[in-house]
Amino acid sequence: MEKVKALVLAGGRGTRLRPLTHTSAKQLVPIANKPVLYYGLEAIRDAGITSVGIITGDTGAEVRQAVGDGSRFGLDVTYISQDAPLGLAHCVLIAREFLADDPFVMYLGDNFLVGGISDLVGAFRRGGYDAQILLTKVAEPQFYGVAELGPAGEIVALQEKPVDPRSDLAIVGVYSFSPAIHEAVRAIRPSARGELEITDAIQWLIERGRSVQSHMVSGYWKDTGRLQDLLECNRMVLEAVEPANRGTVDGLSEITGRVVIEPGAVVENSVLRGPVVVGADAKIQSSYVGPFTSIGPRCVIQDAEVEYSIVLDDSSIHGISRLAHSLIGRNVEVSRADGTPNTYGLMVGDHSRIQVRA
Numbered sequence: 001m002e003k004v005k006a007l008v009l010a011g012g013r014g015t016r017l018r019p020l021t022h023t024s025a026k027q028l029v030p031i032a033n034k035p036v037l038y039y040g041l042e043a044i045r046d047a048g049i050t051s052v053g054i055i056t057g058d059t060g061a062e063v064r065q066a067v068g069d070g071s072r073f074g075l076d077v078t079y080i081s082q083d084a085p086l087g088l089a090h091c092v093l094i095a096r097e098f099l100a101d102d103p104f105v106m107y108l109g110d111n112f113l114v115g116g117i118s119d120l121v122g123a124f125r126r127g128g129y130d131a132q133i134l135l136t137k138v139a140e141p142q143f144y145g146v147a148e149l150g151p152a153g154e155i156v157a158l159q160e161k162p163v164d165p166r167s168d169l170a171i172v173g174v175y176s177f178s179p180a181i182h183e184a185v186r187a188i189r190p191s192a193r194g195e196l197e198i199t200d201a202i203q204w205l206i207e208r209g210r211s212v213q214s215h216m217v218s219g220y221w222k223d224t225g226r227l228q229d230l231l232e233c234n235r236m237v238l239e240a241v242e243p244a245n246r247g248t249v250d251g252l253s254e255i256t257g258r259v260v261i262e263p264g265a266v267v268e269n270s271v272l273r274g275p276v277v278v279g280a281d282a283k284i285q286s287s288y289v290g291p292f293t294s295i296g297p298r299c300v301i302q303d304a305e306v307e308y309s310i311v312l313d314d315s316s317i318h319g320i321s322r323l324a325h326s327l328i329g330r331n332v333e334v335s336r337a338d339g340t341p342n343t344y345g346l347m348v349g350d351h352s353r354i355q356v357r358a
Contacts, residue, residue, distance in 0.1 A: 003051065004121060004176075005102050006044045007095050010037060010109035011057030011082045025059035027109035028066055029230060029327075030312065032237040033262075033279050033294050035066060037109045041073045043116040044107060053078045053098040054109075055091045087195030089185040092177075101179045106198075108173030112233045114220035117174055123215055124176040130210040131155075131181065131202055134172040136217040144170035145199050147214060155212045158199045160191075169214070171199070172221050180210055227327050234310055235292040238275035247278065257291070270301075279313070296330075 010027045027037040044052060052075045056063050060081055070077030080095050092099070092106070105121060117134075124132045133155060135147055141162070148157040148166045159166060175198065184201040191197045206212050220236060222229045241258050247265030249255060257274030261267065264281035271288045278284065279297035289295065290307025300316040309326040317323060319336035326346045328334065334346070334354045346354070 003102055004049055004125070005099060005104040006049045006052045007091065007099065007104050007106045008037075008040060008044070008052055008054045008109050009088065009091055009106070009173075010063045011055050011060075011085055011091075025062050025066075028059075028062060030294065030296065030310065031112065031230065031233045032241065033277050033296060036112055036233075037063070037067070038073075039112060040107050040109055041067070041070070041075060043113060044105065045074050046116050047105070047118040047121040049105065049121070050074065051076050051078075053080050053095050055080050055082050055095065057082050057085060085195070087190070088198035089188060089196035089201045092181055092185045092198070092201070093196065096182060099179075099182075103176065103178050106175045106177065111173040112220075112222045112229075113172070113174065113217070114236060115217070120174060120176060120215050123213075127213060128178075128211070129176070129213045130178045130205055131212040132176040132215050133202065133212070134174040134217055134221075135169040135214050136172050136221050137168050138170040139168075141165035141168045141170055147171055149214055153214050155202070155206060155214050157206070158203050160197060160199050172217055175202075180205060227325075230310060230327060231292070231308060231325060234294055235275075235308070238277060238292055238294070241275055241277060243274070262297070290324075 010025065028035040052070060054063065054067065054077055056079055064079060067077060078098050080098060082091060082094060105117065120134055133147060138144060142165055143161060146159045146162055146165045146167055147155050147169045150156045181201060184204040185196060187204055188196060188200045191200065202212060222233050241260050243258050243260065245261045246263045247261040249267040250269065252269040253267045254271045259272050259274040260277045262278060262280040265278045267284045269286045270284045273290050275291060276289050276293050278295045279299065281297055282295050282299045284301045286303050287301045288305040289301065292308045293306055294310045295301060296311055296313040298314045299311050302318045304317045304320040304323065306317060306323045308324050311328045312330045314330055315328050315332040317334045320334055324345060328346065
């Protein structure tokens, strides 16, 4: 079989994570201090794919800076600019020159998949299908694209966010295609929301008797477009980290469980209960950092309590008695005005300053 390429979608506006995504690409929000997009690129590399096209939108410059030429991942990256988010099938359309007539995997850059895609790519190579779609069982299929299967696992129909779902199998944001998809994306018309839907293109293949097969997720999958999903992914990754102290911890501090302290980080008179990751050059003083928390590089946590949260680079939290279930953007300052202890739940955009009052 010909060389398999990858098409990674890193455009889109991340409306469900605003205000954070007004100033930052949703694919670069970190999980355990590593951007979501990096996990996908590593999964693609581990599946034996080296030629990758990345679709970018308004945040293209930031994505390019973060990924570069791809050599740090063992990849050869080509960037393809999309002027507006006109649908997943439109991404295939504008990537025609890069994709040529090679089979390819299309990977949504804000998807988080534990277990990689090697099994998917291997099954696609062996099966010689025109399309293969990754599926997973979900509790609320009405919020997803849904696949209806035949007896041999072939896909017989697709529904996009159906009111009355015919199955509980949601379409995960990873697809494999033969060059037949190029004819399909040229043949379909925009949907009611003005986008070229990849589900319509796949349905076009099904109706013309092309082989469209399912492949079930073997590991864990999340679309990281919502705060609760990001925090859950963060929890999953942190549960598997290996403890390591590459920073400085004083004798008054207590470190328990899976805790990673990166170089240059300083912990003084504090309690860290893992799993926790503390980024390089961060400073934690007279504070409590509880389970499932990622503290980004150069953050300062002082006289504060933080747990089950993600705090991005260069932010500071001062005098907050309880911060939980929160996503704090870059260069954010959270401090107490006055008042009594409370628990605060925040999703804060970049370059913000917040004072909380009881």
